[in-house]
Amino acid sequence: SSELTQDPAVSVALGQTVNITCQGDSLRRYYASWYQQKPGQAPVLVFYGTNNRPSGIPDRFSGSSSENTASLTIAGAQAEDEADYYCNSRVRTGYHGVFGAGTKVTVL
Amino acid sequence: VHLAESGGGVVQPGRAQRLSCVASGFVFSTYALHWVRQSPGKGLEWVALISYNGKDTYYADSVKGRFTISRDNSKNTLFLQMNSLRVEDTAVYFCARDQDGIIPNFYFDSWGQGTLITVSS
Numbered sequence: 001s002s003e004l005t006q007d008p009a010v011s012v013a014l015g016q017t018v019n020i021t022c023q024g025d026s027l028r029r030y031y032a033s034w035y036q037q038k039p040g041q042a043p044v045l046v047f048y049g050t051n052n053r054p055s056g057i058p059d060r061f062s063g064s065s066s067e068n069t070a071s072l073t074i075a076g077a078q079a080e081d082e083a084d085y086y087c088n089s090r091v092r093t094g095y096h097g098v099f100g101a102g103t104k105v106t107v108l
Numbered sequence: 109v110h111l112a113e114s115g116g117g118v119v120q121p122g123r124a125q126r127l128s129c130v131a132s133g134f135v136f137s138t139y140a141l142h143w144v145r146q147s148p149g150k151g152l153e154w155v156a157l158i159s160y161n162g163k164d165t166y167y168a169d170s171v172k173g174r175f176t177i178s179r180d181n182s183k184n185t186l187f188l189q190m191n192s193l194r195v196e197d198t199a200v201y202f203c204a205r206d207q208d209g210i211i212p213n214f215y216f217d218s219w220g221q222g223t224l225i226t227v228s229s
Binding site: 030033038042045049054059069086088090095098099 | 222
């Protein structure tokens, strides 16, 4: 299967930690990347690969991976972290990409 | 790094449209590039990939045979030729740079602002 599965929505209290997960067979072979998208804006890469955070992304964003599951953690969530988060990876065979359906993160 | 798409608009089903993405701020010819789309209110969908030199192209099953990705490295421009458009192709189309230029890794480290294609009669 080339699908990536994400929970549709999660909520987190201000300043607390939230984990967003992404499951799929492709993650057994390829690392995920994670994107934050706010309404009306283009997605922004927030974490990718084994342990990479793009320049300018706060260090409260981190990622991990195990077998067929990738996770994005926001430690000490801020109001500005409220957004949709998408995982993505290359499919297991071939040069095709696949996105998860997205997780809406609400900061309470 | 800056990517700017253009070419969006309203198109009738069955017709064609070409999108462009002009890049600046990096050595265009050394990066693989992608098109990603997002239907209104929906999630992201990978559409197509082109290698840094334009020799290799790959497509999502949903557009294969109808869409063609190409690039002009002399003009720092990426294209998406969309033929036989369907209502379900209605979406914002983003161009995105692959973080690793030579061997695409599907980490999209820079995105344009997107251009909206509406397929409707």
